[in-house]
Amino acid sequence: MTLSARSIRALLGFVLTLAATAGALVAQPRPAAPPPVTTGEGPSHLIYPTQRLPLRFQHARHLAMPGVTCASCHPAATTSARVEDSLLPTEASCAPCHAIDRAHPMSASTAPNPLGGCDLCHEGWRPESPLRVARVVIPTANLRFSHARHAAQGVACERCHANVRGVGIATRLELPTMASCVTCHRPGGAPDRCAVCHLTEPDGRLRTRFGDGWMNPPRWMNGLHHDADFWFTHRASAAQDGSRCAVCHTEGECAACHDGRVRDRRTHPNDYVTMHAVDARMNSDRCGSCHRASNFCVACHQRAGVAASSSTLSRALGRFHPPAAVWTNAPVTLRHHGAEARRAMRTCTSCHSEQDCVTCHATLGRGGGGFSPHPPSFLARCGALMRASERPCALCHDDLDAVRARCR
Amino acid sequence: MAAASPTPRSLRPAASALALGIVACPARSFAFDAEVRAESTASSWQVRGPAGAAVLSLRRFTQTLSVAGASRSDDPRAPVVRLRARLRIDSDFGSACDPGTDRCLDELNRSRAAEFAPLFARRAVDLPFAFLEVIGLARGRVDLRAGRQLVVDPLGFFLFDGGLARLNLGAVASVEAYGGWETRAGFPLSNGRYERDGLLRADRAGWDRSIATAVLDRASARVIGAALELRASARLDARLTWRRVWTAEGVAEEAVAARTELMVGASVRAFAEAVYMVPMSTVTTASLGVEGLPARGGRWSVELLRVRPVFDLTSVWASFWIDPTDEARASVSLPVSRAVDLSLAAWGRRYALDTETSANAGTALGAPLNAGGAASVRVRRGRWDATLRASLEGGGLGVRGNADLSMRAWVLRRGLRLDALVSLAHVRDALRDDRSLDGLGLVLGATVPLGRVAQVSVSLEDDINGVVGHRLRAIGVLELRTLP
Incomplete structure (x- = not known):
């Protein structure tokens, strides 16, 4: 490769600019790690954002008491129709058993349960700040959910909150995962459209972006999990049934790459216009997943002077194929056009019409x-x-x- | 809808079925949300011919306008009505000039046959898709769709104008049937982007018969297709599909395909696929693969694939001697940490030129082999990520190797995204050694989001190699999103 001094200066300037940009980026203060995306194991942090629960509670002990049910403390759980509703028990729910004497918050109450101090439930409560308790933060789940509808169908609480009988404070881990939801929400069972539970964009697709994180299909779901290699392997999933992709993606997203007029650098990062001929010879079928030779390739080849039917002006740039002695005349070797055609005929159709072949391959008649x-x-x-x-x-x-x- | 020349009368059954479906939707609590997106892309780039001379200096302005909407209901069992439409306009400018004489081509002038580029159009307007569908009629048993629509299944992409109905038979099966007209080149609002290879077509109205005779006049093609999908307790998912496309000149395509996925245990997935081209009596694609999903994360896969290219059956290419290519591919994806992913792949390819003894040449040609490997590392932090990828393939057909480092970073409180790419390439063309080259590519880009409704991106690219010297490319993109 021979470069002129001007080219070298331009190149040097480009590299320096790049280096300065990279340096500026590296000098940025290190940001916090992004929220984790769902991996299919345990509840997703995107669906159930991180909670702060500075509370003490023993679900196991309470549920072991005679007559105590989930509804005893969570009465709204059977009527709530929105995921935004707070079902956390209020002080009024606890007071019948844990009466609190606000004038003497450290003293035992006279109620049946002698442990009625604030620090019984509020972790970190200190007597020197008696009116201050740590804030409980339970962000709204990024879902659609109606407790009332499930209760009306006779779904027991523990069907979804399976481990709650054995835990102290209930956390995100006691919230249902998608794997448990689909035991009922399946074809022929409860409604199984993804949008029944997941939030949607105005166009009906699932909403997949929450903060800095992207929702990702769980690993157990038919190979749909988008890992680092999915860009190159997604054909296997899309070919099974493209309508599965349409739950989160529009057809426009397919078209943006598979019918793009701007080269996507994730697929063709280098000077691909110059290099593509060798790639096409090696594996023209892979090219065919985005480009039709008789449609996409021919038009450009005709105009660029590569095709047999190109204008004489652009074709004057030189012969594209090897010399006729190797390419056209016998003996047939691996460099003969016959062998190339048998092996990668799609590349032939990217420049030639069938008439070019008929000229020689037609019968003598x-x-x-x-x-x-x-x-x-x-x-x-x-x-x-x-x-x-x-x-x-x-x-x-x-x-x-x-x-x-x-x-x- | 009128692109592939279906008559309004012939579209009536599909339109009637869809109208019936919409009418059958419960009217109570019906609301419809929609989103409009527009994207304008201006790009300028140079294309140089294989001999290195500057041939084309191009500018293209592409605009897309998309509308997508869906009905909204509080009843989870209510049918959903969806609308999807996309309009696209490609406007090409620039010139193809001979640097020696400063003379430029007049590609559109049919009277200058030596310069005429028959498939080139300065401005092309097309409708990549536009359909209305109702999902979940008859208590979730029936889905209907009408308009220009894309079918993606083991037979590949297929775009047609017409109707599609799906009958969901409980938990175990669904049946799909569709029919209409293939979206083909040469019709208004149609570019034939997914037509099978083999024939060049355009609207030849007003053309002299002696000009560009290789380009045939447009011809509509009818299509019917059906599919059966089977499921068994989320372990087995199989799809059997058939499609037939025909024109006045005969059957352009008739194929059957089957694809099966089977979960073995909790962490292994097996899949197989075959496509059989009926008139050719040939299996054109066959693949078998296994994928592992270890509990600790990551993924591995092994796949065997045989592919034989297919062409329009009304073209001569379909009756030519075509040999298959066999490929074996293995890949591993490893999450090294929460921020770092590593992927490795290796493959071998065999061009089976020895499948049939050559009657013409009298000698077997053997089977050229190629082998390659690829590796990529992706690092993601809160405000930046970087990916290093490298691949190398070599063998009887030459060598192709490339490495690229791409970086993306958000700065100014996410008010600006910077992109950079450095790539190296090495190509040795066994057929034409004089065109072997080493190349360097550099890209700088920036993206500025303008609230939630707009985004502007610009990028500059310089590709440098010994064959073409410098080749520059500039791209600007404006994306708009509105909620009417």
Whole structure:
């Protein structure tokens, strides 16, 4: 590679700018780590944001008492229709058993339970600041949920809050995970559309971004989990049923890459226009997942002077293929166009029309050279192909009746 | 809808079914939310031919306008009505000039046949999709969709104008049927982006018959398709699909495909896929894979794949000698820490040119092999992330290697995002050694969000290699989002 002094100066300037930018970025104070995204194990921090629970409580002890049920302390749990509702017991719920003498918060009450001091429940309460307790923070879950609807269906509390009978303070860990929800919300059972529980954008897609984190399908869900390699492996999931992708993504997101007019650098990071020919020869099928040769490739090749049908002005830049002695004439080697066509014919169609092939491969009667392009076993299946369409046969063969007879 | 020339009368069944579906939706507590997005992209870049001379100096202005909406109801069993539409306009400017003579091509002038580029259009307006659907009719048993729509399944992308109905048969199965007209090149609002390879088509109205004879006149194609999906207790998911596309010249495509996913235990997933092209009596795609999801995180997979390219059955390419390519691929994805992900992949590719003894040449050509590997490391912190990727593939077809380091950082309290990319490339073309090259690419970009409704991005790219010297590219993007 030979570069002029001007090019080297431009390059140097570019690199210095890049280095200065990188230096400025590195000099930034180190920010806090982003909130974790769901990994499928345990409740997601995006769905159930981190809580602060400076409380003391023994669910196990209370639920072991005769007559005490969940509704004893959480009476609104059977009527709440919105996830925003606070179901945390208020002081009034506790007072019947734990009466509090506010004038003497450290003293034992006269109620049946002798332990009625503030620090019985409020962790960190100190007598020198008797009116100050640590704040409880339970952010609203990023879900749609109706306790009332579940209660009306006879769903027991512990069906969703499974471990609550054995814990002290109930935390995020006692909230249901998606894996437990789908035991009922499945095809043929309770409504199973994702948007029944998940929040949605105005266009109906699931809302996937919460703060700095992105919601990600759980690992157990049919290979839909988007890990670092998903960019290159998502075909396997999308090919099963594209409607699964449409729950979170619009068709426009597919089109932005698969039919983009601006090259995506995650897929083609380098000077891909210059390099793409070798990549296409190695694996043209992979190119086909985004680009149709007869649509996307040909138009550019025609205009850039690469295609056989390009203008004479741009084609004057030189021959694209190896010399005719290797490329066209016998003997057939791996560098012969016949071998290349058998191996990667999609690359042929990115420049050539079928007429270019017919010129030589048509029968002598059609004015061609009579070089058969068919594989040896073709005769056994040409009948089915001919029944599908006789058009390609007619391009090369002058006596279609004879062809029909042979392919019957 | 009129793009692929279906007559209004022939669209009536699909439209009637959808209208019936909408009418059948319960009217109570019905609300409809919608979002409009617009994206304007201006780009300028240079393309140089394989010989290195400056051929094209291009500018393109692309605009997309998308509307997406959905009904909203407090009843989780209520049907959902969804609308999706996207309009796109590509406006091309710039010129293709010969640096030696300063003479520029007149690509649109059909009277200058030597310069005419038949598939080039200065301005192209198309409708990538536009459909209305009702999901969950008849207590969740029926879904209906009408309009220009995309089907993505084991047979690949398919875009058509018409109707699709899905019948959900409880927990174990669903049946899907669709029909209409394939969205093809040469019609208004249509660019044939997902048409199968083989034939070049355009609207030849007003063209002299002797000009660009390789480009055929537009021709509409009908399509019918069906699919059966089976599920078994979230362990087994299988899809069997069939599609037939035909024109006045015959069947352009008829294929059957099956794909199955099976969860084995809690951490292993197996999948298999096959596509059979009926008139060719040939399996064109076959794959088998296993994926592991260890409890401690990460993922590994092994996949075997055989692919044989397919073409429009009404073109000569479909009856040519085509050999398959076999590929074996293994990959590992490891979350090193909460901030660092590592991915490794290796593959081998075999071009099976020895599958049939050559009747023409009289000699077997052997089977060229290629092998390669790739590695990537991604580091994510609160306000920046960086990814280093490298891959190398080599063998009988030459060598292709590249490495790139991309960085993204939010600065000024997330008021500005900076992007940078440095990439290195090495290419050795076994067929044309004179075009082997080493390259360096540099990119700088910035994105400024303007509230929740707009975003502006700009990027500059310089690609440098021994074949073309410097090649510059500049891109500006304006995205707008509104809630009417």
